[in-house]
Amino acid sequence: MRLEVAIFGLCRRAFDAHRRVGNAASSGRFPRSLPSFLAIALAASLMPFAPLSAQTTVYAVGDGSPNQAQLQINVLASVGGRCGFADLGAPSGTFDQRNFDVTGFTHDFLFSLNCTGPARVGIVSSNGGLKTGGPAPSGYSVVAPYDVSLHLVSNTATVADATCAVATLVAGTGSCSAFLGPASTTQGLRIDAPSTNQSGSYLRVAAAAYNQVVGPTLIAGEYADTLTVTLSASP
């Protein structure tokens, strides 16, 4: 007989006992209230449809034995993938390079993922390059290109790497297929393995010295760009 049938049988017997005893149940006899019955019924409704070898009868104390039965209730649950940057591990900060057109630059922004499953990282550039104010005179430029690289590490040997020109990371118009942001379950550089509080991931910005002779010549001024890094679980 199926377990749920047995439990309903148990409930029915208990309810009958309750009716027989009536208010005299205050003596502590089992069961003593309708809510108790409903709780048992709920428990029964949660039972998996598994066959049971034999029916078990449980008696109220004083009416026989046994006086209790152990019910095995299988609970199935899942925990959604937790994904974020580790505490104090989000990419942040400012990197400044004076006379970058002469020196070039390379800098790594370190960050730590804290994702219990696969994740994706996307990047968006606000200017599509280092940009200074004002219009570009003919033959000159106000935007300096550079490259953006992502290196993602996991708790395993799995890593993910990609590089895009910053000009391809402009939201809405960018063409970087590797990690143009914002990240979503389907967009961004994917790390296939969990990375929980794993250090070693970085965002690298780099440019060689600019050839001001070949041009277009960068005009004098202060240049800036902002990269927004987004992270999403990617089940």
Place this chain on the structure above:
Amino acid sequence: MNKILLTALAAAPALAIATPAAAQSVTGVVNITGNVASKCIVATPGNPTGPATFGGTVALGNLAQADGTLATDLATRFNAVGNNTQLQYKIVCTSANTNVSVDADPILASTGLAQAGYANRVDYNAHVAVTLVGGAGAPLANDSTAAAATTANYSDRLAAAGTNIVVTADTFRTPSLTDILVADASYTGKITIVVSPGA
């Protein structure tokens, strides 16, 4: 009875968390800054010699005509198309304003002494044409007899296309029109042009 009741109640919250959590998205921001200093860069240098970063050499040949006086076609020789690669340059400056100066030095004999009626010096007037992004700038001129250079500040950038500094010369002369040029294996002069970023 109590055990059964408690078990049933425990099951309910267990099932309540069974729904997978929604995908989360978090954000970090990094800033990259830098600067480009004001400077000028030689893109087409000509054929510079010595410490110069751009320049060239114009060989005028024999400066004297048959009667010993100064040849009258030196300007034509100097400005000949064949000398374009020596006298036309492209320089770009990152600054919004551009300073240009020109200083012409006379063509002097290396050893010959000038006696009365003779000359060991040829003067001339040097010109520099400047092309800016907005068009031709006011040309500069400096005579080799002048002690100081001629300077100009242009409120514009040098044009980024083609040559933008072009040197010419004219009005070649000796101190006196009838002066006889002394013989010398080497007469040399120079025109010094300085291009710098403006304030």
